[in-house]
Amino acid sequence: MDVLVAGLIATFIAVFLALAAAFVSSLPVMWLWNAVGPDVFGLKPLTWLQALWLSLLCSLLFRTSSSTKFK
Numbered sequence: 001m002d003v004l005v006a007g008l009i010a011t012f013i014a015v016f017l018a019l020a021a022a023f024v025s026s027l028p029v030m031w032l033w034n035a036v037g038p039d040v041f042g043l044k045p046l047t048w049l050q051a052l053w054l055s056l057l058c059s060l061l062f063r064t065s066s067s068t069k070f071k
Helices: 002-041 048-061
Strands: none
Touching: 002 048
């Protein structure tokens, strides 16, 4: 029983930390978009969730490969 409770607590903490990291990493995207996009380009402001998806999309599209080793 103690192992189950410890596993549930660890899972809860991991999910909370992942959500907190996603929130913190998408805030600069949202702030920059909302500061520049609507005024300069006439775009709609982004919500936090849209900024999160935009960050995820950009990380997938522009991922760099760090597996190469320089000799």
